[in-house]
Amino acid sequence: MVVDDSLIIRTVLARIIGQQPDLEVVSKSSSAELALKELAKIEVDVILLDLEMPGMGGLDALPKILTSAPKAQVLVVSSLTEDGAEHTLQALSMGAADTLAKPRAGEFGADYNNRLVEKIRALGHSQSRGNDRSESAGTPNIKPRRENLAKEKPEVLAIGASTGGIHAMCAMLAKLPRQFDLPILVTQHLPGSFMQVFAKQLELAASRTAVVAENGMIIQPRTVYIAPGGGHLTVEKRGSNLVVKIIDGKAPSGCMPSVDPMLESLAAATAGKAIAVILSGMGRDGAIGAEKLGRTGGTILAQDQDSSAVWGMPRAVAEQGLASAILPPADLALAIMSTAGAAAWK
Template identity: 30%
Template sequence: MASLLDSKDNPIRILIVDDSAVIRRTIRHALIAHSDLEVVGTANDGAAAVAFVQHTKPDVMILDVEMPIMDGITALKEIRKSDWSLPIIMFSSLTKVGSQSTLTALTEGASDYVGKPDNTSDMQEFLTVLEQTLIPKIRALCPDKGLNTGLAVRKLARNNTKDVLKPRTAPDLSVAPHPVPSSPAKLFDNNPIEAVCIGVSTGGPAALVTVFSQWTEPLKVPVFIVQHMPAQFTELLAKKLTSISGMPVKEAVHGEVAIAGQAYLAPGGHHMTVKDIGGRIATHLNQDPPENFCRPAVDVLFRSAARAYGSRLLGVVLTGMGSDGMLGAQHIIQAKGQVIAQDEATSLIWGMPGAVVRAGLAQKILPLDEIHTEISLMVSRKRSLA
């Protein structure tokens, strides 16, 4: 019978791509110290990485951005021409220039990113980043390998579903939701939609590009977005989405009145809520403690939007790690609003949408390339019924 001990027999196979021999060696030594991780190759430029994956496909690639011969962005694009399933983690500087490059990589199909320490010569800081950030992300992107191997692990996950779906911070009893329904939520077809809230995390930039690039004109309602990202990325993401969509996107500003045809992205490091003030909905920002280890958090936005819009709200949960958005979706359903979740097949990580689906809160479960159409139809159809 399979067990946790099987991780040695089914390790996560990793390719390290960086032009610095010191960094490649440091990453390798950190990874192989874990029995569930195996380094199957290293490369010092993007061209070598592309050639490697053509004959030996790893389970995960760690990819630098700035390299000679072929940079990481170009290598990513080349790999994605034929392979969208290989998890690729960008490992690069989070300076202003580095942030722009990393965001470009994320919107071109990179699975996730980890920021290199500013001082890569500080070995203790570097190792801390590897152990606390990079390695957990590697494991999360390979749910059937390494420490995740075996029927015992999957059985344990099934038996502890209630624990998995619990909030990771102390609940606010003033907004505590009712018990989770055991069957899919009822679809309230006669409710006009006056706002859309989108929650997304790992794999989010590429998913948002897919959705927003299909809108050639603004929706007739405001859209509020929480993407788990640090501050230096969210402004860049808003600009990127605006550049490829007929629906303009901006970072939310505290106290700004929301208008139809505009999308508002929560700034990194700030929770975003919406409040009805004298009949007008305005965005509010705060730096309250993280929820689900996140700030901004989807649950925070969804709760506030359910109070402000009630049955006129559509919540959408896209790809992402963890369960952020599940408790917020409960509030939307309790207010007789609508909830859509991305399906497992098209999610990079079916954590957040999966939590919503398992809790019986998703009225529709759709592949990513159908979500923009469904949002448009629900907004236009239900407004016509108002």
């Protein structure tokens, strides 16, 4: 389903999708109100939703859309302006699965078309094939690695996420008590223009200071450090302090920012005294870093399939036998507190 008040955008998006033999546009709606009426009559796997429309608007309609089509995934098609970032991130925290920039004149090309189709396929498969990862429902035949639990008090909590991860992350962080004092490092696949707004969002969800990480920052307790859009968040040990080091270069996953460099740096800087949580997302970003962190004694936790928008990144660490627990977001918070020990949240 394509929901946009612009006839041109609806037509172009529908044409791109219609050229794929495995995808079908079952409905095009010019308003949220019309989309809700359509959803009462048809089933859809993926909804492309514009947020700024006359009438109800996509943001106000989103809760109703998610209720009307609980099995569908919502892909927000939005501008990359500051206002667009704020509205888009609000939608992602409310349950939309992913975002893609609304193209301007001259921006419809092979690269944009491929990214659009890739996102639709991933989100659609998450419904038709057991969250894009299994023919069966539920987390398929993967046993948590119970012995991979922290032997020493962790110094850092690190979170990696992509598609569908913001909603999960906010839910998980909201369950951590205010007294939880471990610093939190976050790598979320987002454009750089979104990061300052994302920091404000996490600050509210986590009830603690959240900043976009910069080179040389000393890692402090009860603070969230977010990877900038144009660099990988890593840390290094300087004396008794952990210090932010932003690096560039291509990561194995091809993502910018990437979860792997963050976790690899924690393996070295903390000698494995860290907890890593891998949340919903496409691909395998985080699997390489999680393996290195786990090998040095770190604890790896993964979001379960049923609660993930796309069970790619969590599945990658789970299938390698790296995850100590595979749980929905609220239960991941409990696992974090249990692993960190009472000293970390009194």
